[in-house]
Amino acid sequence: xxxxxxxxxxxxxxxRFGFALIAWSQVGGHLHLGMARSPWHAxxxxxxxxxxxxxxxxxGRTWSVGTGIALxxxxxxxxxxxxxxxxxxxxxxxxxxxxxxxxxxxxWRSPTAASWPPRRETDPGLRLLRVQLSVLYAFxxxxxxxxxxxxxxxLEAIAVEQWFGSDLPSLHVGFVAAAWATVGIELALAVGLxxxxxxxxxARLGLLLHVGFAVLLPVQTFSVLALLHYVAWCAxxxxxxxxxxxxxxxxxxx
Amino acid sequence: xxxxxxxxxxxLRARGVRxxxxxxxxxxxxxxxxxxxxPLIYALLVASFVGWQRPEWFYAMAWTSWGAAVVAALATRxxxxxxxxxxxxxxxxxxxxxxxxxxxxxxxxDVGRSVAWAESRLPGTAHLHLDDGREVELSLHExxxxxxxxxxxxARPRRLVTRFRATGRGARLGIxxxxxxxxxxxxxxxxxxxxxxxxxxxxxxxLGVIAIVRWRSLPPRLDVGNDGIKIRRHRVRRFISFxxxxxxxxxxxxxxxxxxxxxxxxxxxxQENAAELRAAYHRLVDAKKTYAxxxxxxxxxxxxxxxxxxxxxxxxxxAKHVVGGDFRRSSLSVDDVEAILAAPNxxxxxxxxxxxxxxxxxxDDDAVRRIRIAAESSADDDLREALLEVAASEAYDQHxxx
Numbered sequence: 001x002x003x004x005x006x007x008x009x010x011x012x013x014x015x016r017f018g019f020a021l022i023a024w025s026q027v028g029g030h031l032h033l034g035m036a037r038s039p040w041h042a043x044x045x046x047x048x049x050x051x052x053x054x055x056x057x058x059x060g061r062t063w064s065v066g067t068g069i070a071l072x073x074x075x076x077x078x079x080x081x082x083x084x085x086x087x088x089x090x091x092x093x094x095x096x097x098x099x100x101x102x103x104x105x106x107x108w109r110s111p112t113a114a115s116w117p118p119r120r121e122t123d124p125g126l127r128l129l130r131v132q133l134s135v136l137y138a139f140x141x142x143x144x145x146x147x148x149x150x151x152x153x154x155l156e157a158i159a160v161e162q163w164f165g166s167d168l169p170s171l172h173v174g175f176v177a178a179a180w181a182t183v184g185i186e187l188a189l190a191v192g193l194x195x196x197x198x199x200x201x202x203a204r205l206g207l208l209l210h211v212g213f214a215v216l217l218p219v220q221t222f223s224v225l226a227l228l229h230y231v232a233w234c235a236x237x238x239x240x241x242x243x244x245x246x247x248x249x250x251x252x253x254x
Numbered sequence: 255x256x257x258x259x260x261x262x263x264x265x266l267r268a269r270g271v272r273x274x275x276x277x278x279x280x281x282x283x284x285x286x287x288x289x290x291x292x293p294l295i296y297a298l299l300v301a302s303f304v305g306w307q308r309p310e311w312f313y314a315m316a317w318t319s320w321g322a323a324v325v326a327a328l329a330t331r332x333x334x335x336x337x338x339x340x341x342x343x344x345x346x347x348x349x350x351x352x353x354x355x356x357x358x359x360x361x362x363x364d365v366g367r368s369v370a371w372a373e374s375r376l377p378g379t380a381h382l383h384l385d386d387g388r389e390v391e392l393s394l395h396e397x398x399x400x401x402x403x404x405x406x407x408x409a410r411p412r413r414l415v416t417r418f419r420a421t422g423r424g425a426r427l428g429i430x431x432x433x434x435x436x437x438x439x440x441x442x443x444x445x446x447x448x449x450x451x452x453x454x455x456x457x458x459x460x461l462g463v464i465a466i467v468r469w470r471s472l473p474p475r476l477d478v479g480n481d482g483i484k485i486r487r488h489r490v491r492r493f494i495s496f497x498x499x500x501x502x503x504x505x506x507x508x509x510x511x512x513x514x515x516x517x518x519x520x521x522x523x524x525q526e527n528a529a530e531l532r533a534a535y536h537r538l539v540d541a542k543k544t545y546a547x548x549x550x551x552x553x554x555x556x557x558x559x560x561x562x563x564x565x566x567x568x569x570x571x572x573a574k575h576v577v578g579g580d581f582r583r584s585s586l587s588v589d590d591v592e593a594i595l596a597a598p599n600x601x602x603x604x605x606x607x608x609x610x611x612x613x614x615x616x617x618d619d620d621a622v623r624r625i626r627i628a629a630e631s632s633a634d635d636d637l638r639e640a641l642l643e644v645a646a647s648e649a650y651d652q653h654x655x656x
Binding site: 138141142145146147150 | 449451452455456459
């Protein structure tokens with residue numbers, strides 16, 4: 001089983017919808033004009049809503065980049081006011097939207113030769129999202145290389161807090177194994193996704209990891225955001241897939 | 255003015271000769287790289303193995319090092335470092351390479367092993383590109399001389415050898431990004447609270463990123479032969495037969511080769527290499543067309559199969575087919591053998607067999623010369639070395655003497 005094959009535009013379109021939904025739910029639900037302490041703050045809030053609306057309803061790259069920049073400003077300006085806006089997934093979403101803005105999606109509705117010229121290279125935006133996913137995992141590993149995490153204490157504390165309370169069963173060895181396995185998997189994902197033959201296996205492992213995070217830990221938004229990054233790996237990376245995409249384009253263009 | 259002679263030696267007189275030199279520039283580039291990365295690597299090494307407490311002099315040292323890196327990087331652009339001026343010279347282009355004889359001297363000085371290709375950017379000037387990637391600029395002041403020189407260089411049936419200069423763009427971007435990132439998020443405060451394991455991981459990651467960026471921005475080397483292309487990056491060589499190439503695309507500074515196994519070879523060069531890449535692209539397209547229309551192997555080519563035999567047995571078997579006393583046993587004609595040797599789409603085994611058969615059938619200088627020409631036309635290093643070995647071997651003398 002390999003990753004589902006998508007054309008570059010299908011991948012960009014899917015990511016765009018996914019990021020728009022997260023932007024509305026994660027930021028839109030917390031940001032309102034009552035938070036504005038100056039006209040500039042009010043302008044920034046209005047700008048975010050205009051950009052996010054454009055992102056949801058149109059195909060222009062400007063809306064994607066604009067929403068990304070607005071989100072980054074919101075993170076810095078309103079982060080102190082509302083903790084939900086200063087979570088690192090907001091910053092991650094902002095950078096993802098800026099990268100996505102480097103990949104055009106225009107023309108997917110009217111695939112003529114003029115509006116949909118065949119692409120030869122992998123889209124720069126999708127490439128940057130792949131790099132971002134690797135960097136994300138690398139920093140995940142970096143932050144876990146502490147005695148507190150590697151000894152299993154951190155996971156044990158989360159288990160106490162989220163699941164067992166004071167009735168924690170005697171499973172310390174299991175927590176140590178889980179801690180090292182998490183570090184190993186994240187390290188493998190950071191590097192191995194770039195290897196063509198390892199990618200199908202690791203992609204499934206990554207999906208399982210994030211579904212596990214979403215179910216077992218309170219990190220749903222981050223998990224969905226990381227999972228969306230895997231869509232960037234579904235776009236063509238090989239000459240054959242590119243040729244298929246070009247042939248499809250030519251066939252549709254008549 | 256000289257004319258191409260029977261020995262393919264071409265001589266002329268140039269009013270000015272400038273030879274590009276790379277060693278000093280490459281040394282300066284490495285120095286710039288070391289100076290730029292030095293503070294970062296030092297801090298991470300200390301944090302990994304000792305524990306980091308930022309010394310007071312660290313930033314002074316870092317800024318001095320980064321400043322020196324910028325100076326060293328800019329110095330590589332100086333024209334004074336780029337060319338060595340030889341003045342007026344006699345120029346000799348031959349199979350042995352390029353030789354110069356400055357005014358007032360009797361002896362020739364070898365400058366390069368071989369001239370890969372030549373171009374004229376301005377009327378009356380010629381630029382020769384040597385195998386090792388250096389460029390030689392000749393001021394001839396006479397378009398007639400220039401044309402004769404270019405014709406002499408390009409008349410030789412030889413593979414095209416390029417050696418592009420590093421693009422540097424990826425390396426600069428990567429180094430800048432890594433340096434800034436580490437400077438901002440790690441050195442200012444965080445490095446001192448990192449565990450040794452975290453510092454070691456950061457160091458390994460930085461070195462890994464630098465290695466990847468460096469590898470990706472290395473100047474590739476592209477050889478175009480009559481049987482395929484060879485791409486060399488650092489120490490990784492890959493010969494690709496024209497049979498394996500699906501499509502070739504060229505766009506100013508990017509050459510993309512789509513292969514039938516779904517992989518892509520992409521060669522991106524800097525603007526200053528654009529002419530060289532264009533020349534390689536046109537040569538590639540022409541050679542691929544010629545290859546596609548090349549005559550197939552004759553039916554009797556199977557007689558050249560090695561079949562797991564030792565070299566001596568293979569040689570003896572070939573001798574029976576080529577110079578059998580009974581003409582009915584002489585099942586491979588010299589024409590057949592020559593055609594197979596020269597056929598770019600024949601297998602390497604058959605071409606080597608054909609070269610051996612040629613030495614057996616017609617062991618004179620002409621046979622050796624033809625084998626050398628076939629060898630120099632191939633982009634396949636293994637095949638070329640094997641053919642040159644056959645050409646130089648003395649084992650065929652006894653067959654010729656029979």
